[in-house]
Amino acid sequence: MRTVIEMVWIVPVLPLLAAGVSALLPRQRRRTAAALAIGAMAAGFLLSCVAFAATLQPAAPGAPFRLVRNFEWLQFGSASLALGWVLDPLSAGMLVMVTLVGALIFIYSLGYMAHDPNFTRFFCFLAFFASAMLGLVIANSLLLLFICWELVGLASYLLIGFWFHKPSAAAAARKAFIVTRIGDLGLLLGMVWLYRETGSLLFYDQGQGCLEQAALSKLVVSTTLGGLALSSAIGLLLFCGAAGKSGQLPLHVWLPDAMEGPTPVSALIHAATMVAAGVFLVARVYPLMQAVPSGAAQVSTALQVVTWIGACTAIFAALIAVAQNDIKRILAYSTVSQLGYMMMGLGVGGVAVGMFHLMTHAFFKALLFLGAGSVIHGCHEQQDIRHMGGLRRLMPVTFAAYAVGMMALAGVPLLFSGFWSKDAILHAAHLWPLSKGPFVLGAAGALLTAFYMTRQMCLVFFGPNRAAHASAAGGHVSAQPHESPAVMTVPLLILAVFAVGLGFLGSPAWPWFQGWLEGSTTHFQAGHLSEALPTMLLSALIVAAGMAAGWWLYGRAPRQSPREADALQRLQPGLYSILAGRFFVDEFYAATVVRLNAGAALLSDFLDRWVWGGLVRLTAWLTGQFSEIARMADEFLVNGGFDLGCGRLRRGGRFFSGLQDGQIQHYLSVIGLALAALVLWLVWGGAL
Amino acid sequence: MTPLPYWLILSSILFAIGLAGCLVRRNAIMVLIGIELMLNAANLNFIAFWRYGSGAEAAHGIMFVLFAIAIAAAETAVGLALVIALYRLRRTVQVDEADALKADDKPR
Numbered sequence: 115m116r117t118v119i120e121m122v123w124i125v126p127v128l129p130l131l132a133a134g135v136s137a138l139l140p141r142q143r144r145r146t147a148a149a150l151a152i153g154a155m156a157a158g159f160l161l162s163c164v165a166f167a168a169t170l171q172p173a174a175p176g177a178p179f180r181l182v183r184n185f186e187w188l189q190f191g192s193a194s195l196a197l198g199w200v201l202d203p204l205s206a207g208m209l210v211m212v213t214l215v216g217a218l219i220f221i222y223s224l225g226y227m228a229h230d231p232n233f234t235r236f237f238c239f240l241a242f243f244a245s246a247m248l249g250l251v252i253a254n255s256l257l258l259l260f261i262c263w264e265l266v267g268l269a270s271y272l273l274i275g276f277w278f279h280k281p282s283a284a285a286a287a288r289k290a291f292i293v294t295r296i297g298d299l300g301l302l303l304g305m306v307w308l309y310r311e312t313g314s315l316l317f318y319d320q321g322q323g324c325l326e327q328a329a330l331s332k333l334v335v336s337t338t339l340g341g342l343a344l345s346s347a348i349g350l351l352l353f354c355g356a357a358g359k360s361g362q363l364p365l366h367v368w369l370p371d372a373m374e375g376p377t378p379v380s381a382l383i384h385a386a387t388m389v390a391a392g393v394f395l396v397a398r399v400y401p402l403m404q405a406v407p408s409g410a411a412q413v414s415t416a417l418q419v420v421t422w423i424g425a426c427t428a429i430f431a432a433l434i435a436v437a438q439n440d441i442k443r444i445l446a447y448s449t450v451s452q453l454g455y456m457m458m459g460l461g462v463g464g465v466a467v468g469m470f471h472l473m474t475h476a477f478f479k480a481l482l483f484l485g486a487g488s489v490i491h492g493c494h495e496q497q498d499i500r501h502m503g504g505l506r507r508l509m510p511v512t513f514a515a516y517a518v519g520m521m522a523l524a525g526v527p528l529l530f531s532g533f534w535s536k537d538a539i540l541h542a543a544h545l546w547p548l549s550k551g552p553f554v555l556g557a558a559g560a561l562l563t564a565f566y567m568t569r570q571m572c573l574v575f576f577g578p579n580r581a582a583h584a585s586a587a588g589g590h591v592s593a594q595p596h597e598s599p600a601v602m603t604v605p606l607l608i609l610a611v612f613a614v615g616l617g618f619l620g621s622p623a624w625p626w627f628q629g630w631l632e633g634s635t636t637h638f639q640a641g642h643l644s645e646a647l648p649t650m651l652l653s654a655l656i657v658a659a660g661m662a663a664g665w666w667l668y669g670r671a672p673r674q675s676p677r678e679a680d681a682l683q684r685l686q687p688g689l690y691s692i693l694a695g696r697f698f699v700d701e702f703y704a705a706t707v708v709r710l711n712a713g714a715a716l717l718s719d720f721l722d723r724w725v726w727g728g729l730v731r732l733t734a735w736l737t738g739q740f741s742e743i744a745r746m747a748d749e750f751l752v753n754g755g756f757d758l759g760c761g762r763l764r765r766g767g768r769f770f771s772g773l774q775d776g777q778i779q780h781y782l783s784v785i786g787l788a789l790a791a792l793v794l795w796l797v798w799g800g801a802l
Numbered sequence: 803m804t805p806l807p808y809w810l811i812l813s814s815i816l817f818a819i820g821l822a823g824c825l826v827r828r829n830a831i832m833v834l835i836g837i838e839l840m841l842n843a844a845n846l847n848f849i850a851f852w853r854y855g856s857g858a859e860a861a862h863g864i865m866f867v868l869f870a871i872a873i874a875a876a877e878t879a880v881g882l883a884l885v886i887a888l889y890r891l892r893r894t895v896q897v898d899e900a901d902a903l904k905a906d907d908k909p910r
Binding site (some may be wrong): 776783 | 821825829833898902
């Protein structure tokens, strides 16, 4: 057991080494870079499985397995900062998920990126991305988590902007970086505040950590502005970071734009590494979020906010997804929506509920994204679903895998993992004591999810193929869509197996996942199934209704050409334009925040250019004038005087040298005159 | 006996004639003659002051004048030699033409 915890750090370091080595490789060593990255992930997966196996035994009944390894990182004065890593079911589960999904995505990238000239760089970034996420997962210190968190942000920036020669990709990368940075500010503030209050950023440290009883009981009783408990206030600040990373409502705008990156990157961001980080953070600091004073039974303010934001995000993004036409953008909004579910699950049901959805979602969303990548690859980089259609016959493997993913996301009952995890969330929301609002919003979101996924399936895989119209209209020569190579379809099939099978780990009858996270042993109890039966029936009904509506609108009379108006557009043109415009959030931000920023920039520019710059220029001008005066004085006074003196001297010299003419009689006459003068002076001057 | 001022006036006139000859004549011989005249005017002064002075019994004035005459003769000999040398060199005895120290100033 001890050796396991000593080895956990190797898991994130392996891909980091792979990234480092492939960064130094010449560009032609494509196979080496890919082999390094995939090998590191595979080795990491094996190690994670060992760690995972270790966590299966709870430390004591009711207490989950937990081992930590802390070390001092920085000492200043009497204070010190410690870093460390932790192995508990939460981190072990994430480790296995990230390494497995990551490895599959890496393998898939072999096929997807085969023709890219920067293949080596791509795998370097991928490995770096995975490494940062793995570090984040095992961190036992909020500081280490924050460091890895920012590395994840950097890696996502690099990967979203991988095709940086496309202006839209560069802009999307910048947007992702800046928007998540807004949330990170909250995270940083929360972290600083937490350190001030508890003196430690370690999560678990033999009773001294900031998530343990001693610190929490102190945080809970002190209140801050408006009677908010300190724990909730800090929790909310930390949630800001989570909202930024996980694309929650006010900060969701970057996530759909992140589709500009290569599709494996989208899959990685949306499934395994980036957006899961926010949900994971909330799950990690869950003791802090849920803390309420002892004896009080109410739900903490932080969790209420998390729940409501999650529920609103779930329905909001699902609505937008209904009217999008880019295959990846639909999936992006569905991710935002599902992240909302996860947050809501964390808020209403606890870590197990939220994390269970995170796990199942990671697999089926990776599956969907890789499937979408396969579709895009097969359709020659065409991403608009209006130009697809009929791919069911042309790409049978992709179709099968995609259908599994779609049904898991929509929550088709019993067989698919998404059903169980989403149902757990809805069930918990139903039991939430404060309000039925999140439940209603979640149920409506589920309906919409089923609807838009059916719409996407119908447009992409059913009906006639409309690519010919595009080629006729656009004049492109486009070959028939084709199935992708095995290196891309095999990961799809593996993911599909997980997308189906994972659900049974958390069904109400056998809640193994929950028991594992909480450290209790789980027994099969069919009775619990009947308890949850009403919600299950309801959600099955909702899913059926959503899929039926989708089929009725889009499958019954398939769209014949790309130019045709959308079925929903014909029914509700006003609503459709709002949804297609994504509620104009981007436009709203552009009109407010961005414009404000631009105004401030303009003002700064004006101040710099005219006020401060003017002062500088005035000083420069004055100095110039002074030196001009000095120059004049030098030139005309000093030089002039000197020149004058010299001229006189020269003329004097010339005069005297003129006297010296060599004529003896001239000299003599001067002597004679002098003599005469002397005589006159002696005679009449009175000297005699 | 003729009073002293007459002799002094005569001497002055002699000196003035000598000086004028020195200054205005361009011939080197005439300049030398002017110089002789001025020397002799000075000699005349010596004799006159001796004769009319207090120590007339001592032959101081005569001694001065005899020495001056001897020196003047030597000086005239040197002067004439210079004039001849000048003539040989420059083919002229005009003093205003001998205004440079270097012989080959004006090639002949």
